[in-house]
Amino acid sequence: xxxxxxxxxxxxxxxxxxxxxxxxxxxGVLAGLIPGFTVAMxxxxxxxxxxGMDPIAGVAAMIGVFVGGMSGGLISAALxxxxxxxxxxxxTFDAYPMAKNGEPGKxxxxxxxxxxxxxxxxxxxxxxxxxxxxxxxxxxxxxEMFSLIIASLTIIASVTGKSIIKGLIAGLFxxxxxxxxxxxxxxxxxxxxxxxxxxxxxxFLIVLIxxxxxxxxxxxxxxxxxxxxxxxxxxxxxxxxxxxxxxxKTLRIVLSKPGNLIGASTIGxxxxxxxxxxGSIANIVAYDQAKKWSKKPEKFGTGCEEGVIASEAGNNxxxxxxxxxxxxxxxxxxxxxxxxxxxxxxxxxxPGPLLIVNEPNIVGGIFFAFFVASFWMLITQFFGIRxxxxxxxxxxxxxxxxxxxxxxxxxxxxxxxxTDLYILLIMGIIGYLFTKYDFALAPxxxxxxxxxxxxxxxxxxxMSDPDWTLFLTRPISLTFLILAxxxxxFTIWQTKKSNARTKMIN
Amino acid sequence: xxxxxxxIVIIILCIIIYFQSGDFPYFNEVHLNxxxxxxxxxxxxxxxxxxxxxxxxxxxxxxxxxxxxxDVKVYVKKLIKEYKLVFFTLFSLLGYIFLMQYxxxxxxxxxxxxxxxxxxxxxxxxxxxxxxxxSVIITFSVYAFFQxxxxxxxxxxxxx
Numbered sequence: 001x002x003x004x005x006x007x008x009x010x011x012x013x014x015x016x017x018x019x020x021x022x023x024x025x026x027x028g029v030l031a032g033l034i035p036g037f038t039v040a041m042x043x044x045x046x047x048x049x050x051x052g053m054d055p056i057a058g059v060a061a062m063i064g065v066f067v068g069g070m071s072g073g074l075i076s077a078a079l080x081x082x083x084x085x086x087x088x089x090x091x092t093f094d095a096y097p098m099a100k101n102g103e104p105g106k107x108x109x110x111x112x113x114x115x116x117x118x119x120x121x122x123x124x125x126x127x128x129x130x131x132x133x134x135x136x137x138x139x140x141x142x143x144e145m146f147s148l149i150i151a152s153l154t155i156i157a158s159v160t161g162k163s164i165i166k167g168l169i170a171g172l173f174x175x176x177x178x179x180x181x182x183x184x185x186x187x188x189x190x191x192x193x194x195x196x197x198x199x200x201x202x203x204f205l206i207v208l209i210x211x212x213x214x215x216x217x218x219x220x221x222x223x224x225x226x227x228x229x230x231x232x233x234x235x236x237x238x239x240x241x242x243x244x245x246x247x248x249k250t251l252r253i254v255l256s257k258p259g260n261l262i263g264a265s266t267i268g269x270x271x272x273x274x275x276x277x278x279g280s281i282a283n284i285v286a287y288d289q290a291k292k293w294s295k296k297p298e299k300f301g302t303g304c305e306e307g308v309i310a311s312e313a314g315n316n317x318x319x320x321x322x323x324x325x326x327x328x329x330x331x332x333x334x335x336x337x338x339x340x341x342x343x344x345x346x347x348x349x350x351p352g353p354l355l356i357v358n359e360p361n362i363v364g365g366i367f368f369a370f371f372v373a374s375f376w377m378l379i380t381q382f383f384g385i386r387x388x389x390x391x392x393x394x395x396x397x398x399x400x401x402x403x404x405x406x407x408x409x410x411x412x413x414x415x416x417x418x419t420d421l422y423i424l425l426i427m428g429i430i431g432y433l434f435t436k437y438d439f440a441l442a443p444x445x446x447x448x449x450x451x452x453x454x455x456x457x458x459x460x461x462x463m464s465d466p467d468w469t470l471f472l473t474r475p476i477s478l479t480f481l482i483l484a485x486x487x488x489x490f491t492i493w494q495t496k497k498s499n500a501r502t503k504m505i506n
Numbered sequence: 507x508x509x510x511x512x513x514i515v516i517i518i519l520c521i522i523i524y525f526q527s528g529d530f531p532y533f534n535e536v537h538l539n540x541x542x543x544x545x546x547x548x549x550x551x552x553x554x555x556x557x558x559x560x561x562x563x564x565x566x567x568x569x570x571x572x573x574x575x576x577d578v579k580v581y582v583k584k585l586i587k588e589y590k591l592v593f594f595t596l597f598s599l600l601g602y603i604f605l606m607q608y609x610x611x612x613x614x615x616x617x618x619x620x621x622x623x624x625x626x627x628x629x630x631x632x633x634x635x636x637x638x639x640x641s642v643i644i645t646f647s648v649y650a651f652f653q654x655x656x657x658x659x660x661x662x663x664x665x666x
Contacts (some may be wrong), residue, residue: 395627398640405644405648408599418603
């Protein structure tokens with residue numbers, strides 16, 4: 001079971017790669033810290049920088065960003081009560097009151113330890129579970145793979161966003177975008193409408209940069225007054241906060257509540273493994289559950305230690321959970337792991353159940369990079385937290401044009417094509433309209449990356465046997481399809497229920 | 507309102523895709539050819555969008571009384587005020603992309619960052635100085651990194 005980890009050790013434990021992960025963690029922490037700048041954005045923008053590296057170094061850098069980003073939200077959540085990323089919403093419930101009660105150092109260091117220890121727990125789960133799932137998935141034929149993709153897309157559509165129909169529309173739209181360009185089996189050019197820009201298809205990464213980075217920046221601009229206000233508020237607050245971190249004392253506090261820590265980490269890992277559900281959901285659910293299990297639930301919300309542990313353990317452990325389907329099945333559960341997979345594809349490595357068998361050093365590298373990144377995260381947070389705080393002062397009007405420029409560079413570097421930049425602009429506009437009208441972006445992104453795989457498997461299935469009922473008679477395939485149907489039905493039922501409730505209140 | 511427009515646009519897109527999918531050359535694929543999967547997606551997507559459009563139109567009709575009270579001019583003014591910077595940034599981004607191939611990467615990038623940053627941010631001389639410095643430093647460091655480490659060749663245009 002741990003041979004992969006040992007293999008990864010030999011791949012990762014080189015000074016160069018360790019430094020790369022370190023830099024990745026710092027970038028991630030900064031991205032998590034700056035309100036309006038998301039982890040997905042940071043990881044998308046680091047990708048072009050990794051093109052020159054070998055695949056393991058590139059993936060390691062991105063894991064660093066991922067781990068750092070998940071813990072970066074802690075700082076602004078604890079000290080300002082403003083979540084830097086959606087993943088740290090529940091952190092504000094207890095860490096902020098604790099900081100206000102005069103213990104900001106304690107709140108931060110408990111959060112850092114909880115992030116670190118939960119990462120290690122989720123790594124353990126990842127290392128032990130992922131190879132089993134991959135081995136099981138080796139039995140999948142094209143029928144199962146197709147149904148699995150359908151199931152993950154519907155689950156993503158129902159978990160993210162407010163309306164299932166909009167989520168499904170976004171997912172199908174993603175699948176449709178993916179059909180532009182060369183047909184994956186016969187190579188015929190499709191839907192290029194005689195435009196040179198479209199003949200090579202719409203590259204996944206450009207969709208991602210446009211939808212996740214550019215559209216986010218546009219949203220930032222419209223609420224400018226609002227963000228300017230909060231930025232000014234942060235200024236006087238952050239500079240006045242003085243605190244002492246007590247690493248050893250707080251480690252004892254965290255370790256004295258093993259049930260709390262392990263429970264929250266397990267919840268986080270499981271939620272992370274569900275496609276579409278990530279840190280933003282896990283951190284609230286873990287907090288909620290910790291409250292339910294606690295002997296003193298009334299203390300939650302007033303700055304209690306358990307609350308900080310649960311919320312931070314919940315969001316950081318999603319990293320390990322999220323990597324389970326990514327590594328074992330080649331199905332990314334979030335935009336971040338989607339970038340990770342596409343980074344592998346850029347290097348000519350095809351993700352899927354065979355990844356562990358064919359590229360054990362890459363998988364081991366991912367596992368061990370996660371381990372190293374968690375350590376770096378611990379160290380950088382404890383030593384660098386004072387400097388990180390200054391970064392929230394970067395004003396929006398400097399941040400926005402620079403990130404836009406980095407998006408343009410990232411897109412251009414991908415294929416050295418100027419026409420891709422127009423696609424980027426259009427994708428940015430589509431992404432912006434989608435966010436404006438509450439269409440979730442995650443299903444669209446995952447749709448684009450899974451689209452070609454779904455199509456290839458569907459057609460392979462029909463090539464080997466034209467009988468379409470096989471999708472329903474093969475038990476594993478049927479299970480996935482039932483899962484898909486259930487997730488839709490459950491969401492519809494839930495929306496109806498909550499609608500009825502709001503009507504009752506009105 | 508926006509949802510209805512998005513829905514209609516998507517439906518039109520689906521129809522185009524559907525009818526484009528018919529005329530791909532066949533090889534020896536008996537059951538599914540290059541057009542089958544896109545067709546399937548287009549049908550499903552159009553169906554769901556239709557449901558969305560219908561439900562939103564219903565919603566709109568039930569709110570018609572409220573809508574008639576809204577003054578269009580005031581509404582548009584408010585809209586422009588709220589989204590002024592979004593539109594501006596989109597246009598400057600388009601200009602940046604378009605001009606890059608003619609004027610060259612370095613010059614357009616520096617201009618883009620300064621102009622966008624200046625319009626979005628406060629209009630003092632100090633801020634202009636800061637954003638100019640930042641833009642020059644960032645542009646040259648990114649350029650140097652990609653040119654030397656990754657051997658990417660950026661468009662040069664007439665100047666550099």
